[in-house]
Amino acid sequence: MQLDNISQKILSTLQSEARITNQDLADRVGLSPSSCLNRVRKLESAQLIGPYLGTLNLPKICRSVEVIVTVSLKDQSTEAFRTFQTAAQGHPEVVECYTVSGSFDFFLRIVAPDMARYNAINDQLLDILPGMVNISSHVVLTTVKPFRGYPLDTLIEE
Amino acid sequence: MQLDNISQKILSTLQSEARITNQDLADRVGLSPSSCLNRVRKLESAQLIGPYLGTLNLPKICRSVEVIVTVSLKDQSTEAFRTFQTAAQGHPEVVECYTVSGSFDFFLRIVAPDMARYNAINDQLLDILPGMVNISSHVVLTTVKPFRGYPLDTLIEE
DNA sequence: GTTGTCACCGAATTTTATTTGGTAGGTTGG
């Protein structure tokens, strides 16, 4: 699927203002509401744009701790990777997980109600591949910049 | 602001389905549309729920590389921290940034069109505090679990 | 030139959001 300027603008607008009305969106991109809606539906069907999320202000809602975790596997077999991935996906507290190149194998972001709970999760992760996994925890002190979408401007074209 | 069960359900529903209609939301939480809308407005005013984001499927939209970056400052003065934070916030390619405890000072997630661009950004970050900053890059190989909201169930009550 | 496709628009219709009283429950102060 190739994107003209209008579809790009739809994507970047919906990325940052998911609850905009179709009419407003149509105005912004210079289409009629019906055409605009057609485009949005196509972008959704093609899965260029996925779920729409409300961003919660967690500190205002409940007590919580956020931890960024680096993981290295001593046994870097495909099997070990898959085992760890599956386990990470199964934990709702693991809100984000990546495999990476370089000096670590995984980065996780974990959110728990308190340190005791975090510690329990940490232990569970260590138990996945006993003795074969190296985990370092980094408690988040401040969120300097929360994720608010990708910079499409700097990514597309040029 | 204290949250009863209904408001919690509103928050968790909007977190994962930001474009739900107010009528459907009202049905789900067992309120009339007008009461439900009232609640949502209050939650928004109190900033318990913030911007609504559409999640883009970046690989389907354009070529890009994603890098997770660890940063350590040699000079851990307040001044150095603030300088680095401000710089990170100024780069649109830095889509996420945290200060953390432990063996690093910052974690960043950076998205660039290609490695050459990423390298340029990396250089710019190094130039912020010449010789005083230690940066390690970890190219994202796979997204095991993308962020899709916090697990409110495990965070609230008990 | 004819046919088919595609994306668009405007208008009609359906659905949703929003506003506007009106009511019940709970609290406060007399």
Next chain:
DNA sequence: CCAACCTACCAAATAAAATTCGGTGACAAC
């Protein structure tokens, strides 16, 4: 205990938005 006062709710009316439905023009294939 009662009255004044909140608060949160609902139902109904209105305003706005989403969605559907032809109809048109541009373009490509034949």
